[in-house]
Amino acid sequence: MTASTTRPTGTAEATALPVDIATMRGSARRLLADDAEPPMPDELETLTLQLRGHIMLAVPEVETAAAGLPEDDIPRACALACVGEARMRLNLEPGRTLPAGIAHAQRLARSVNALCDHYENLRGS
Secondary structure, eight states: OOOOOOOOTTOHHHHOOOOOHHHHHHHHHHHHSTTOOOOOHHHHHHHHHHHHHHHHHHHHHHHHHHHTSOTTOHHHHHHHHHHHHHHHHHTOOOOSSHHHHHHHHHHHHHHHHHHHHHHHHHHTO
16 A cells, blocks of 8 residues: 555645745835835825735745754844844834825835845745
8 A cells, every 4th residue: 555645735835825026026116216206195005015915924934944044043143133123014003194104115115125035045046
């Protein structure tokens, strides 16, 4: 009798999707590029929610990648510091004015870029 090598459906590994670095960086670039136009209020709200979602997806991926490194490893410490900062930014509320909202979204975008960098570096991509 041979053992089945099929994985059960519904496992975390079977349902996990790869992190879409290009999309995440594109969202961040919309706010951080040198020639970026300031977004309109309704566009800013959508962009902010999108960036928050990117952070929420990337944080556990970076943590998982960092967990495989020794505790005294510098790239691990840097990645985990980035995760901490990204989580802190998720807990902040944007100001009430459009410029304050843009500044908040730009901080989220910088966290997205940093998480993408750590994800790529730790995964060897």
